[in-house]
Amino acid sequence: MIKYKFLLVLLIGISGFSQTKVIYNKSVEAYQNKDYALFLKLTQQLDSIRPAHPTFTYNLASAFALNGKSTEAFSVLKQMILANNTVAFEEEPDFEALRNSEGFQFIKELKASQNKTIAQSKFKVSLSEKDLHPESVFYVSNKKLWLASSIRNKKIVSFDVASGKCIDWFVDVKYSVFAMKADAKEEFLWVATSAIPEMNGFSKEMEGKNEILKIEIATKKIVQRFSVEGNHVFGDLIVGKNNEVYVSDSAEPLVYKISNDKISVWKDFRNEAFNLQGITFDENQTKLFIADYLKGIVMIDLKSKSHSWLKFPENATKKGIDGLVFYKNSLIAIHNGVTPIRIVHYKLNKENDKILDFVVLDHNRNEFNEPALASVLENKVYFFANSPWKLYDKNFVLDTPKLEAPKLFELSLE
Numbered sequence: 001m002i003k004y005k006f007l008l009v010l011l012i013g014i015s016g017f018s019q020t021k022v023i024y025n026k027s028v029e030a031y032q033n034k035d036y037a038l039f040l041k042l043t044q045q046l047d048s049i050r051p052a053h054p055t056f057t058y059n060l061a062s063a064f065a066l067n068g069k070s071t072e073a074f075s076v077l078k079q080m081i082l083a084n085n086t087v088a089f090e091e092e093p094d095f096e097a098l099r100n101s102e103g104f105q106f107i108k109e110l111k112a113s114q115n116k117t118i119a120q121s122k123f124k125v126s127l128s129e130k131d132l133h134p135e136s137v138f139y140v141s142n143k144k145l146w147l148a149s150s151i152r153n154k155k156i157v158s159f160d161v162a163s164g165k166c167i168d169w170f171v172d173v174k175y176s177v178f179a180m181k182a183d184a185k186e187e188f189l190w191v192a193t194s195a196i197p198e199m200n201g202f203s204k205e206m207e208g209k210n211e212i213l214k215i216e217i218a219t220k221k222i223v224q225r226f227s228v229e230g231n232h233v234f235g236d237l238i239v240g241k242n243n244e245v246y247v248s249d250s251a252e253p254l255v256y257k258i259s260n261d262k263i264s265v266w267k268d269f270r271n272e273a274f275n276l277q278g279i280t281f282d283e284n285q286t287k288l289f290i291a292d293y294l295k296g297i298v299m300i301d302l303k304s305k306s307h308s309w310l311k312f313p314e315n316a317t318k319k320g321i322d323g324l325v326f327y328k329n330s331l332i333a334i335h336n337g338v339t340p341i342r343i344v345h346y347k348l349n350k351e352n353d354k355i356l357d358f359v360v361l362d363h364n365r366n367e368f369n370e371p372a373l374a375s376v377l378e379n380k381v382y383f384f385a386n387s388p389w390k391l392y393d394k395n396f397v398l399d400t401p402k403l404e405a406p407k408l409f410e411l412s413l414e
Contacts, residue, residue, distance in 0.1 A: 020049055027059065036066040052083060052294045052319045062094040074103040081107060082317035084339045085114035114340065118363040121343065121411035127159055129166040131398065134384045134406045136373035138180040140217060149177035152398065154199055156180065170220055174211060175199060179236040179373055182217065183243050189215045190245055192234040197396035210234045212247060212258065226263040228256065236279045236373060248276040248290055255290065267300060278324030278373065282352045291321035293337055299353055308353065316344065316358050323374040323383060327413055332381055334371050340364035341371065343411065361411060381411040
């Protein structure tokens with residue numbers, strides 16, 4: 001048994017923490033008592049409560065192997081390696097019965113293949129404001145204006161796409177700036193902001209506070225503010241042709257809608273989702289796609305509000321999607337919650353409700369640490385490759401000596 005196996009790393013904010021811990025402790029006891037049937041039952045229960053958890057997933061693969069269920073063990077190992085190719089499973093005693101099989105050799109080869117580097121996007125420019133900590137980029141076409149949001153410095157900057165020189169564009173912001181999107185006529189910029197510990201000036205009293213800002217682009221003035229009571233993190237938003245705005249909440253799996261000058265819950269995923277992230281329309285704006293960091297991508301019919309979770313192809317992982325944009329019957333997804341980080345092009349059917357195939361566009365690149373949200377401009381995707389989320393310590397102090405200037409990348413889709 002390797003120590004990784006019983007290293008319990010629980011997701012902050014997971015529902016039923018106490019219950020989960022009790023079940024986990026019982027599973028450890030069952031394993032130590034060699035009651036492998038009970039160990040399997042409990043690890044399956046844990047996996048259903050919190051899918052794709054590194055410890056729970058590893059233990060589930062072990063439990064299947066110890067109960068002679070090799071097919072199931074290989075299936076879990078495969079998904080585990082696709083999500084994290086650093087897991088050292090090769091010498092695990094629990095997999096001894098599988099070690100000489102073709103399936104085990106396939107998993108080892110799959111792990112090795114995950115070290116391959118694919119580099120299709122290209123470096124565009126470095127920004128002059130080193131500690132900006134950008135989350136999203138947006139281009140206002142009618143103003144020829146490039147904008148970047150700041151998590152750390154609670155503002156929006158404009159920048160020259162040739163030189164990278166930054167100028168404060170909007171600073172009347174209370175919280176970290178996540179997503180930015182304009183309406184169809186580019187009269188207003190809609191901005192998602194939330195209070196998180198990584199921002200300057202954060203205090204415990206601010207935790208969970210949020211605002212959606214509607215800013216008039218011509219005057220740079222706020223015309224409306226929308227907020228919701230409780231603990232919420234508004235991570236991304238999208239603006240429809242009718243100026244209705246849909247917002248994803250990363251703290252609670254809820255989708256909000258702003259319509260008729262009011263914000264309200266539009267879709268409640270608390271019984272089936274975990275951590276909502278990127279949000280985008282299809283080209284006709286009849287469907288809404290939302291990424292969940294653990295579960296994949298949900299497709300919602302805007303008229304009926306019915307939804308379904310997209311089934312992912314073999315050799316693709318649904319874990320760790322943050323940025324999500326739509327382009328010509330396909331979805332471009334930034335998987336930053338996996339190792340290695342990758343950008344994937346998911347091809348959809350004509351109805352845009354099924355994934356037919358996928359192509360990895362970027363994979364295992366040293367420059368990617370870590371990309372987050374993206375924007376589509378004509379036939380190209382733009383994103384910052386190195387938002388410094390991993391450079392904060394446990395007290396959310398940024399390791400500034402390790403900071404690099406924010407790097408904007410460009411990915412051609414043609």
